[in-house]
Every structure is written in structure tokens, then in C-alpha cells.
Amino acid sequence: MKRTVKGTKTVVAALAVALAVTGCAGGTNNAGNESASNQGDATTESPVLTNPKDFKFDPPVNVSTGIRWSAQGENEFKEGETIEDNFHTRWMRDSMGINLSFDFVVPNLEDYETKLRLMMAGNQKLPDVFTSKVEMVSDMISADKIQPLDEYIDQYLSDNLKAIYEKYPDVLYPVTRDGKIYGLPNLYAMDEGTVMWVREDWLQNLNLEAPTTIDELTEVLRAFTEDDPDGNNQDDTLGMAVSLKEGPYNWMSTADGLVGAFGNHMPSKYIWEYWNPDENGELVYNAIQPSVKQFLAQMRDWMSKGYIDPEAGIKDAGKASEIAASGQAGIIFGPPWMDGYPLGGVEGFKAYPLPSGPDGQQARAEKTMVRDYLIFNKDFKNVDAIFGYINKIYAAYFGEEDPHFDESLRHGWMEGYDYVTHEGKVYRSNFAEHGVPSEKWPKPGDDTVTYGLTLPFLNGIVPFQSDAAFQKFLDNPDAEPANMAEISVSKAKPRMLEAGLVRISQNENTIVNYFNGPPTKTMVSKGELLIKLMTESYLKIIYGNEPIDYFDTFVQEWKKNGGDEITKEVNEWYKSVTQ
């Protein structure tokens, strides 16, 4: 007996020592900050100010980052180049004197966040510059790991970018604490709004017009389901491919355009969207609004008649799109780029405007504008260099009038990678056709290949900036693009450009989320329950397992189980940012 007790004590003591050792080691691990040795002299003015177009740091500054990146295709880099050493990182080093190194490269978002959280938990040195989602930024500020940027924004940030932040002030709300701004938002192009893809050839086979209202849509769905639109004498088609597993709003195979036909309220699988103001200016949670009930009743009707995929409730967005891509379904809602994926193999699909509801109402969901935030390690001294770089990248999107415009980015990221010049002309594709000699092609011997660029920690994109370019390139595919945004659009095929124009034609009718703060206390504790309640109730109604009025029960349950509490918190937040 005695020995056991003693043994136990020894084990405990040993554990304590081991813990203490590892605990202490945690503090000193990776403490050496490479960039510390490269701090510019505070008294001399930063070259970014003296020469915004052609600044160069000498001696060069070392900057570390960590990124989410995964190879998407075979021709990501030229032979011998990698994400860590490629034409762009060399360009940063040679032209600006910025030595970029990568602390880690992880393939997807979930792993990226895990990695950062582990580094934070281990008290390890975080990268100098990196991106992060709202909620993590908030943790980083609390942990005192990142620095406020107000001074740098005032002093270094380009006026064009400042104007963007003034135009969309809410993008800075989530990273503002105690009046200080801690991050720069990376924004989406906002070019992914939902359109209605319809099998044009099926319409013609059946002598139908494209539907413009929900009633017309019902008739087309019926015809697509019952009247053998593909003319193969087999009952193998149905009206619409859609995913309802995670609610009606998805990144494709979505139903947001249908929800919007009944009212300006949008349910989402996240508790933090969509919230928008009612007539009193109070933010309300969209998923419990009566217009959604009408939408559910409509889906229920279509489901019972077999017009939509009977497995919509068990398929995610990608899986749901397969029956459209394989020619079994005639209608699918989704972004204009669906032309490239997944509908690339079906010629007949054409984009149409979203149908309108009983009252002529029509709207789609607008996704949250911010992708993530660029944040800076508290111990990082060369923020000015990164701001200089940011200005240059954005200037390539803003165009040549921008005072930071770098001439070398006029036609693309790098000659011989995403474009070639031949006899004074710039080409971005079909090099053989234009008589460009093979050795000049980005990949000699294969003229279909060009090399894109993954920017290390920002995307340079300005919301809605590319909209004007869609008509331009549809009219003249060989027109000269004026900036990076237009270059990107110039690569799209005609069908995608048409779809883009359809999307732009409905840009006025969008449902926008007004809440973009970090998740509130009750959201964290009850959010899962409420979302589960929502997805479950919606599907029960659509599948006819519960009557339509079950919606009212759901609303009561939602309010009772923390929904009211969250509504209160959201409105407190809203008042705090708008006043």
C-alpha cells in the first residue's frame, strides 16, 4: 500500500516538472523575430512616401506570412517555381526590396485557422502579416497580438483605397476596437449574385418562353418534368436542381432568388446572417419572417408534384448541381460563373433574370462583402513597406490614374506568365493564332497555358469594379482592358459575360446583411440550436412532414430558445456602430 502511494506521488511530481518545463519552453520558442534586425531607422522617411511608384527598401526588409493555398490545377507555376518562390515573390524582392517568407502554407480555411489558433495557444511567434476571419481578428486583438493601423492608414494608404473604406464604412466595423482600426479588409468582387440558368433548348423543344414570374416558373417546371423536354421518350427529367440541406441560400444550386420573390428576407445557415432593418430601424432576423413561410409553401407544392429534386434535402450545393450538369434538370439557380463549372458540359443552359413573386417582388441575397482581414503582428516594424506593396497592387486594379500605379503591372502580373507582347501588341491567349513564336509562350509548346498569380495575403479586388467591363468585352472580345479587374473579365467566355450582364441588371434588388460584428454571446451559446431548428423545420415543411403552419411553431421556438436574446444583442451592436 505504502509503496503505491509513494509511487503515485512520484508520478505526480514528475508530471508537474514536465509540465513546468514545457510551459516555460513555450514562451521562448521561436522568440527570435527575424524582422527585428531590419527595422528602418525611425528618423529617416520611409521610401514609400518619398517615391510611391518606385520605392525600394535598401537594405531589404524581411516579412513573414502564412497563407491558405492549395494547388487547383496543373499549370499553377512554371517549372521550378513554387508558392514560396515565384515570379511575384522575386518581383517583390527585386523591385521593392521586400523579402517575403512563409511561416506556413496550409491548403484549406479550416486548417489555416487551426494552425493560427495553435500558434496562439503555444505562444509562438505569429507571422508578420497574415489574414484572418472576423472572429479570429477579435481574439487576436484581445490577445494583444496585432497592432492598430490608424497611423499607417493616415500616412501611407492610397487615397483610392481610403475612398473605398469611406464608401463602405461598415467593412471596418468588425476590426475597430476602442476607436482603433486593426485590420484592412480583403473584399469580394461582388460579381457572384444569383441568376437563373434555364435550358434554352428545352424551352424551344416545348415552345415555351423563359419564366419571368413564379407562376410562369411553375408552368415551366411542370413542363420540364412531365412533357419530356429532351425528347427521348423517357421520364428522366425534372424541373429544378436545388440544394436545401443547409437552408435555401447556398453558393450554388441555391434558392435565394426564389426566397427573394416573396420578400426582402433571406435565411442563411449562419446565425449572423441575414439581419436587416424593419420599418422601425430595428434589425430583424430574416429566417423567421412571414415571407419565408410563403417561399416554403411554394417549395412544398413543387416538391409534392415532383418538380424539384426529391433529394434536395440530402444534397449539398455541389452534389445537387450534378443532375443539372448531367442533363436531367432544366433549371438551376446560381452564380454567373456556373457556365465554367459545373455546367461547362451542357450547351443548352442560358442565364435569365430572377423571376418575380406575386406582388412583383424580386430580390437575391448579396453575400457579405468582406472575405477576411489583413492584420499585422504587434512586433512587426515595417508596416510601411507592406502598405506600399498594397497600394501598388490596388493601383493595378484602379488603373493608371492611381498615383501608386506601377508601369510593370500595366498588362498583367508578369510578361511571359499571364501575357506576352509580340510586335508591340499584348496577347493573353491564342498565341499561335496571333503568330507569337512558340519560345515566347508562357509554356513553350502549349499555347493554351498561361500562369495566374495567387497574391500572398491580399486580393486587390474592389467591389463591383468589374461590372462595366462585361458589356465592353461582350461587344468586342479583343478590346484593351484598362486594369486588372477588366483583364480578369476579358478571359470569360461569351455565355459567362451574358450571365454577368443578367446579374448586373438586377444589382438594385439585393438583400444585404447589416450585422457584421463578431458573434454575440448568445449566438455562440445558442446559435447551433437555432440553426438546427431552422434547417429541420424548413425541410419538414417542404417535405410535407409537417403542415405549413408549423412555421409559426418554429418562430415561437426560435424566439424562446435564445432568438429574442440574440435579437437584443444584435440591435445593441447595431446602435453602437451606427451612432
Next chain:
Amino acid sequence: MRYYSNTYKVFQVFNYIFIGLLSLACIMPLVHILAVSLSSRDAATANIVNFIPIDFTLAAYKETLGNDNFLRALWIGVQRTVLGTVLSIGITMMAAYSLSKENYRFRGRNIYSWYFIVIMLFNGGLIPTYLVVSNTGLMDTIWALVVPTAVNVWNMILMLNFFRNLPPELEEAALIDGAGHFRTLFSIFIPVSMPSVATILLFTMVMHWNSWFDGIIYMTKIQDYPLASFLHTIVVKENFSEVGVDLAALNQISNRTVKSSQIFIGALPILLVYPFLQKYFVKGIVMGSVKG
């Protein structure tokens, strides 16, 4: 030579049919994946390929085999599996041998047993484990993948039971010959337990070949990922909208054919290991070696 009853013969016919069908049911998915990998991109995206390739092409294999990252990951996966298996098997065998002794011959055995049972069930979770691995300096080395996983309690218990069921005369004979515990283990116990050693070997190899999470956590660069981690990154469902879509790269976005070819090639090595180990599952090896 032998007499079999009629019912046994009838049973045998059904047995062959049953096992044949079962085997077919088990290879279907892999045949499907193979067929997808040999089909055209559009056919794969539309998911219309079943078991026969549509628009047959070897493009996916050309791409996969020309992909340095994939080949490097494959090689690291092999290294990890070999190193991890050797380490784990050695440690597990030694521990299982000691634990297979009867209580009266090895007092304190029970304490060890429960010491290991506890870690089979309890773990501290992601953060504490990560901290220990990083503070013992294993980050970014292959050791991070093989050392923390080296003690496999399940295999240890299995092995100790196999050892325990060996004929007791074996050990007695060895001790009479003057062999110590080390020699008894390595030159008698392990050689006569080949079916069970092969089993444990296989389990350990499979575990190492399939583990992907530790690779992602303990390796900071994709170039250091073992195959399982690499494959995880390509099969995981990506929400393209969240990442932001590059219009120009759209046709490359859903590369189901290439993914399928990578999954197929990735499964091959470990599938080939099994038939190789099967020869150790042949009956009679135990007695044969004892007699010899």
C-alpha cells in the same frame, strides 16, 4: 481423400457464390473511382460515369504523375509508413512480451497494463498535444508523425494475447537453453507468431498510411506533407465562393478526374502490401517452426 458430406458440398457452392458477390460489392467503389479517373472532365463533373470510363483518356494520370507535389507526398508517405511501422512494432512487441507474462511471474504487470489502458481512452486534446510535440522539437520533422503515435495500445493488447496463447513449452524450452528474455522474444516468440505479427504490421502500416491530421498540424509546409494529408487537401469539399473565384481558373476548379486518379494511385501501395503479407496467414506455420 477426404470425405465431405453432401450438405457440406451444397454449403460450399453457396459459400463460393456468397463470398464472390461480397467481394464484388467491395471493389465497386474503387472501380468507380478508376472509371472516373479515366473519363473526360465534363463527364466526371456531371457524375454520369459508373463503372466504365466515358470518353476514355489518360490525361488525369499524365497530370498526376507529372505533379511533383503529389510524387513528393507519396514518397514522404512511404517514408513515414516504413519508419513509423518499424518504430511502433518494435516498441509494441517488446511491451507486449513483458505484459504477456503471468501476474505471479511479473509482479507490477497490472500497473503497466492499466497505465496503457488509460491512454487508450483519454487524451488531452489538440492544443496540449500540439504544445508537447512542438516543445520536444519535433515540429516539421518526420519524427512528429511517428514518435507520438509509436505506442499503440490496441495493438499491444492484441499482441500480448497472441503471445499468451503460444504453447508454454516454447518459453520453457528457451529458458532451459539458457536464453534470456530478449533472445526469447526476438528469436522465438516473434518468428513463431508470424500470422499475428503480420496482422499488427498491417494495422500499423495502414494507420500510418491513412493518418492525415497530424501531417497538417505538425508540418508547416505543404512540401512536407505525407500522402494522406495531401489527399485530404484535395478531397475536402471546398466552398469556392468563400475563397473567391478566379474566372480564368474556372475550368480547373473541379478536377474530379485528377482527384480520382490521385486517390487511386494513393490507395495502390497499401493494397499491394496485403497480398504480400498474406503468405504469413498460411496455416501451420506455428508448428512448423517449432518442429524445426
Next chain:
Amino acid sequence: MSNPTVAADTLKRQPKRSRFKSYIRKTWPLHVLLLPAVVIAFIYNYIPIMGIVIAFKDYKPWLGLGGSPWVGLDHFRYLFEYPDGMQIIRNTLIIAFAKIVTQMFIPVIFALLLNEIRIKWFKRTAQTFVYLPHFLSWVILGGIFVDILSIRGGIVNRFLGMFGIDPISFLSNGDWFRVTVVVSDAWKDFGFSAIIFLAAIAATSPSLYEAAEIDGANRWQQVIHVTLPAITPIFIVVATLSLGRVLDAGFDQIFNLYNPLVYNKGDIIDTFVYRVGLLGSQYSFATAIGFFKSIIGFIMIVISYRLAYKLANYRIF
């Protein structure tokens, strides 16, 4: 546990010092053989286990393990006070238990059947084929299962249709969902689990069969009197250890197959924890639930260990 007292009894006759010396002299190689495993387990398992304290804290990364505030049993309470908490636990137990039972018996039966196969190439091929599905992850299989179980022309429903059976919604009907999950899990892993029993059969001494044959036993009797007893110890071991997973219903599988239509029958503890985690990294909560599962698993193993010892007089470890 009770061991030191037993040890003390048997050694009463010798003086203390020499008792210890003789113990060491006799057993030191056994301790040395265990040493590497003990050390690695200590560093990479026991030290991290200390981290379980965060199950009783509200862990915030900026406060660290030590600085985060204590919250007692709040995280455990969250699961039990969650409106669907009991249902989730019940689902987990039902699915996990069904899986444990199928994964115990199907591999054994398969191993016995395979053992009767005399044609070598057939046996080997079958053995390799049935082991294949183990290597496909559920992310991939999930999509494949949605296809083959589809009510719009999936293989399984077309097959049932030949017998005049109406299409079954395997993935959207709660009861069928459970069946699907258990059967597909058995399908995926029986071949792999059978290896262990095949090894046990292979390790059976042929002389036992010879003796049985001389006694006039036919093939059935040989199976019952020789093969079954030979694999019983391993069977008990596998059964006991698998009871430790009574709250593990298989996250990867359920996560890739389930949907809101089957939440009431198919939502399990792990998928629940995952969804809660989506709202922010809730490490404390995840750790607490993990700890809860470990304790239940540990209790199950202790009970079955004792039972095996009492009923079969067999110590599994």
C-alpha cells in the same frame, strides 16, 4: 491496482531488502522491454492529458491554459441541458452499439466462411477485395452512397424494384438512415476487421484438426470444436476493447451522410460538437465532451474486463 498487496503477500517470508533485490534480478529485462513504451506514453500522452483541465475552464487563447477562468461543470451541463441533448445521446448509443455488435460478429462469420474456401487464388483475391473499402474515406464514399441509394434510379432501389419494392429513402428517413449507417459501416470495415480472426485461425495448430479428424469429426464439428475455441480469446479481447467506443458512433461517416431530415434519429454527439464548434473554436466544450466520452468508455472497459475475468476466467490485458 490490487497488485502490490498480492505481491506483498507472496513475499512475506523473505526479508524486505533481498526480496526487492531478487525481484529486480528476476524481472529487470521485462521492465527494460517496457521502458520505451512507458516513456513515450508519458511524454506524448500523459503530459497532454493534463490539458483536460480546460474542460473545466472557459479557455481563451489570450489567457492561456493557466489564466482562463474556471467554469466547473458548465460545459458538461451544456450537453445535458441542451433541448435535444438526451436524444443525441440516445442516437449515439443506439448507432454505436449496433455498430459494435455487427463489427463483432460479421468479421468472425466471414473469417469462418473464408476459412472453408479451398481454392487458394480465390481465397486470396476475396480477402484482398473485401479489405479495399477500408481505404476509402467517407468524404468520397458519402457522394457515392448518395448516388447508389438514390430514390431516382439508384442501384439499390432499382434492385429492390425488381422484387416489386417501392423506392426507399435510405438517407432521408430516420429509421432507414440508422440501418444505412450501420450496414454501410459493416460493409466498409468487415474485411479489415476479419484479418485479426484470420490470423487467429492461422495460428491454430494443425495437429488439433488432425486429432479431431482422427476422432471422426466432420467439417462442422471441427469448426465448432477446434476453430471457434481457438479464436474465442481474441474475440473476447476485440469485444471488450470495442465497448470502450460505446459513445463513438463514427463522426466521418455520419457527417458525410446525414442531413436535417434525419437529425432526430441520426444526430450524434460528435456531429453536435462539430456544429457547436463552427460558431467559434470551442476547445473547452470539445475537450469536456471528449472527457465525458472517455470516462464512459473507461467504465465500460472496466466492467467488461471484470466480466470476462469472472465469466470466462480470462484476463484480456
